[in-house]
Amino acid sequence: MERPGMDSQTLIGIGAAILTTLLQLWFWRLRTHEERSLWLGFTGILAAGSLLAFVTIAIPAMLQAEGFETYRNVGAVIDMVFLILLMIFPVALVITLIVSGIKLIRREGASFRNVLSLGLGLGLGMIAYLIIWSVVRNALSNVPVAGGVFDFIFGFIAVLFFIFGIAFTLYTVSAMIAQIPHYHRHYVAIIVHGAGLMPDGSPTPLLAKRVDKGIEQLHKHPEAMLILSGGQGADEVQSEASSMKTYALAQGVPENKILLENHSATTKENLQYSDAVWAQYRIDHPSKEHQETRFLVVSDNYHVFRALLLARELNIQADGVGSHVSLYFALNALVREWVAYMVLRKQFYNTFTIVLLVIYTMGALLILG
The missing domain is CATH 1.20.58 (Methane Monooxygenase Hydroxylase; Chain G, domain 1)
Structure with missing residues (x-):
């Protein structure tokens, strides 16, 4: 049969x-x-x-x-909801960025840094781009040469918006996933990155949250050391590491669990110098020499992923966890972090843009020909 x-x-x-x-x-x-x-x-x-x-x-x-009619109907509803969310996401993103940007200006002031780097600029830029393109293109509809030039320029900008928008999305999603804890991993040290201090030398609320998160992780990983990393700025009365140590001791952290790195001034130096501090600690404590060196990096939730990217460049094994920051501030700070990431990878993105321009130009010439 x-x-x-x-x-x-x-x-x-x-x-x-x-x-x-x-x-x-x-x-x-x-x-x-x-x-x-x-x-x-x-x-x-x-x-x-x-x-x-x-x-x-x-x-x-x-x-x-x-x-299985009911099952199929439920599946169709889920797919429809997913598609609707995808369609409204760009609009929701622009609105969220604008609202959070306005809130940032109201609460933090219209400083040069806030005005240039907040999401309000990005959101307004997207809207202005769409409006300007349509208005200018309609005005030049009867001018073939100028219209063609504007089509080429704005078309290329649209492609760049699309591609770099994807890059921003991937950066954001990657940053979120990378902060999901690895529950079965062990860390030799928890590195808390410094930030600015108050005029009296105490941690700012932002820095205090970082230290609190580091202490929280120390309780989860009692075998680890706590490395407090941050140098002394020109307007600071002591190093950020020393200020964090005072704060951590007041929270009940034993002094013998704390290591200081008080010379760094950048995120990259935080990692490099903390790695060196741990290397010296291992020399002074031979029982630690055979441990796999993996750090847990603690910073603000919007900043952790870029620190992890830098750690990879430095060949430092590390995971990350972020302290909570208000949404209105975090969204705008995330835009700055993404720009910093683009600068970090500027050689790749410069090359990519040039190659894309060449391909786009050749395609435009073929269409016109």
């Missing part, structure tokens, strides 16, 4: 299951081995999207002949 073969829907379901599994494995491979890149966000989105599609589309398709 001839055996019945599998129908096309079953084959598609099996293929979807294999693809979903491969994407999950790719994501978890990065998550457990090297998550300090934008590939983490890319694979995270793919893994989540493929899993959602498999559960709400592939499985209902395979069960179509079995009468």
Whole structure:
């Protein structure tokens, strides 16, 4: 008797299951081995999207002949909600950035840094770009040469907006995933990055939150040391590390659990000098020499991921965790962090932009030809 073969829907379901599994494995491979890149966000989105599609589309398709009408309807509703969220996300992002930017100016003042780097500028820029392009293009509709030039310029800017918008999204998603704790990992030290001090030398509320988060992690990883990292600025009465130590001691941290790094002035130096402090500690304590050196970096939640990217460049093994910052401040600070990341990778993005311009120009010439 001839055996019945599998129908096309079953084959598609099996293929979807294999693809979903491969994407999950790719994501978890990065998550457990090297998550300090934008590939983490890319694979995270793919893994989540493929899993959602498999559960709400592939499985209902395979069960179509079995009468699972309710299941298919629920899956269709979930997919519709997901698509609606995707469509309204850009508008919601612009509105959120504008509202948070206004709130930042009202609470922190219209300083040069706030005005230039807050999300309000980004949100207004997106809106202005769309308005200006449509108005100018309509005004030049009867001028072929000028209209063509503007089409080329604004078209290229649109492509850049799209691509760098994707990069910003991947940076944000990667930063969020990278701060999910690795519960079974052990750390030799917890590095708390410094920030500005109050005029009397005490930690600012922002810095105090970082130290609190470091102490919280010390309780979770009692085998680790607490490295407080930060030098003394020109307008500070003591080093940030010394100020953090005083604060940590007042919170009940034993002095023998604290190491100081009081010379750094940048995030990169925080990592380099703290690594050197730990290296010296290992020399002074031979029992620590055989431990795998992995740090837990503590900073603000919007800043941690860039610190992890720098740690990777320095070949320092580290995970990260962020202290809570108000949303209105964090969103705008995240924009600054992304700009700093672009500067960090400027060679790649400069090359990428030039190559993209060449390809775009060739495509425009082929269309005109």
